[in-house]
Amino acid sequence: MNIKIIDIPKIERPEGNIGVVQKEVIPFDIKRVYYLFDVPSSAKRGGHAHKSLSQVLIALSGSFDVVLKDGNSTQTITLNKPDKGLLIDSTIWRELENFSSGAVCLVLASAIYNENDYIRDFDEFIQYLNNL
Ligand code: TYD
Numbered sequence: 001m002n003i004k005i006i007d008i009p010k011i012e013r014p015e016g017n018i019g020v021v022q023k024e025v026i027p028f029d030i031k032r033v034y035y036l037f038d039v040p041s042s043a044k045r046g047g048h049a050h051k052s053l054s055q056v057l058i059a060l061s062g063s064f065d066v067v068l069k070d071g072n073s074t075q076t077i078t079l080n081k082p083d084k085g086l087l088i089d090s091t092i093w094r095e096l097e098n099f100s101s102g103a104v105c106l107v108l109a110s111a112i113y114n115e116n117d118y119i120r121d122f123d124e125f126i127q128y129l130n131n132l
Pocket of ligand 1: 034044047
């Protein structure tokens with residue numbers, strides 16, 4: 001599956017750490033940054049794939065699970081470290097769930113928001129893959 005964990009360089013000091021995201025650690029030009037916060041623990045986010053968007057997800061605070069499907073296999077990744085980024089390439093179905101209290105999910109994206117890039121129906125997603 002076209003996903004990867006990226007190590008976010010950090011500066012560690014007794015008085016606190018700094019995570020630094022510079023362009024060389026992200027395999028695309030960042031065009032948009034957004035974040036999920038105040039997510040109820042029962043909420044399921046995502047539930048879609050993107051035709052061409054690539055994203056990196058970082059659990060800035062707390063934890064949550066990312067369920068990934070590429071049409072052949074399913075993988076669940078728990079994000080709970082602010083110095084780990086999950087690269088999700090295009091055409092991967094993702095669901096985000098089990099948000100801990102206070103969890104914040106930072107998303108770095110390769111393009112500005114475009115609803116036409118979304119596939120929000122799983123059967124449509126499988127059909128899209130079959131037509132690639
Ligand atoms: P969506 O991407 O479906 O959220 P999630 O995957 O986190 O569950 O977006 C939810 C709504 O917010 C949808 O109506 C589109 C809107 N939205 C924007 O307008 N701009 C954005 O950058 C994002 C990420 C979402």
